Amino acid sequence: MTQISSDVIRGYNDTMILYLLLDEPSYGYEISKQIKALSDEKYCIKETTLYSAFTRMEKNGYITSFDGSNPDTGKRRTYYRITDAGRQYYQQKCLEWQVTKEVVEQFIKKEGEL
Amino acid sequence: MTQISSDVIRGYNDTMILYLLLDEPSYGYEISKQIKALSDEKYCIKETTLYSAFTRMEKNGYITSFDGSNPDTGKRRTYYRITDAGRQYYQQKCLEWQVTKEVVEQFIKKEGEL
DNA sequence: TATTGATACTACGACAGACGTAGCAACGTC
């Protein structure tokens, strides 16, 4: 199974995380699971990468955090919610992706051409 | 005009350069022109990025350099030629790109969906 | 009951690629 090295995706980790926050707030562990599942196990974001993305995006105003810990059990959990600025950023990255894809493909040979 | 930020392309700069070396040796200035042209002006690789890529790829054995200076005028020019290892690496990156593209697109909404 | 595995996160430091700035040198042209 081809595993994707993250340097390839660099620049789209934030986008992927925001995508998973579009409909409802979520938290680190779940997002990492969802990325793995949605990518068909081809991409597993590293914990440190994920949490540092949260920090960065919160600082940039793309997400806000709130406490979702269980007061009974004492289990910690930090949820993140996408902001309007985050939605805008996400949309912009989606448009950018279309351009990027076209550009990169100018330099890529398909299997038949190799 | 949407200009691509290079963090997006990070991980594919080497691939783009190798693509332009597939058929014949070339040198820095020409490659930078070709990238700009082939990308329809949407991506301009920075000089420092380009030349450090050359150094790195030569160290990795993906390209070799030879002197193409003009002995009459004294004008310097360093050509680079792709190696077999470089071709192999390029092919591998092409396959990887197909996977990467599919993965990223799981997290991207098209214009109609936004 | 002790250990392991899953859940949920933080801290710290290293590394690599991109890039800003600067400089050098030859040439053409205006």
Added chain:
DNA sequence: GACGTTGCTACGTCTGTCGTAGTATCAATA
């Protein structure tokens, strides 16, 4: 003779990724 193009090097900074490690709760299992 100043400017733009060609062609390249040196140096240092920044950012995102990631390795390593540590903390804490809970469920299952041996």
